[in-house]
Amino acid sequence: MLDLILAIAHHLFIFSLFGVLLAEWILLCRDMDLKATRGIASIDRWYGVLAVLILIVGFSRAVYGAKGWNYYASNGFFWAKIGVFACVGVTSILPTIHFIRWRRAEVVPDDQVVKAMRQPVVIELLLFALLPAFAAAMARGYGEY
Numbered sequence: 001m002l003d004l005i006l007a008i009a010h011h012l013f014i015f016s017l018f019g020v021l022l023a024e025w026i027l028l029c030r031d032m033d034l035k036a037t038r039g040i041a042s043i044d045r046w047y048g049v050l051a052v053l054i055l056i057v058g059f060s061r062a063v064y065g066a067k068g069w070n071y072y073a074s075n076g077f078f079w080a081k082i083g084v085f086a087c088v089g090v091t092s093i094l095p096t097i098h099f100i101r102w103r104r105a106e107v108v109p110d111d112q113v114v115k116a117m118r119q120p121v122v123i124e125l126l127l128f129a130l131l132p133a134f135a136a137a138m139a140r141g142y143g144e145y
Helices: 002-027 034-064 068-073 076-091 093-105 111-128 130-139
Strands: none
Touching (some): 002 034, 034 093, 076 093, 076 130, 093 111
16 A cells, blocks of 8 residues: 555656646746746745655555565666756746745846746756656556666
């Protein structure tokens, strides 16, 4: 039963994180107003919370789940997922810094800055798309060494 609960929680958190990224991408548009600036900073907080929850539940699932740590530790697709997730996280640092600055200063960014912050969010979304492919391969036994 623990394996099922961890799997459900893991998937819900991952889908939620994708929703947060999509919301950021949608809110980052020309002619942002102060409300959008505050909103994107609030949404980005959820990004951090969900990322931490995904790591906690994901590693709990790998250790305490049905397949056990040895299965995951010896699987290339598992480590590819971890690597891509880390890349997504690193890519999110610059936008997060900007979102925090905008909120604290209560400023509306100009369109050039907004355009510049859209690019890393798009990269995050594209990288994020690799995660289900790696997960599907891993779940079917591919990537074992």
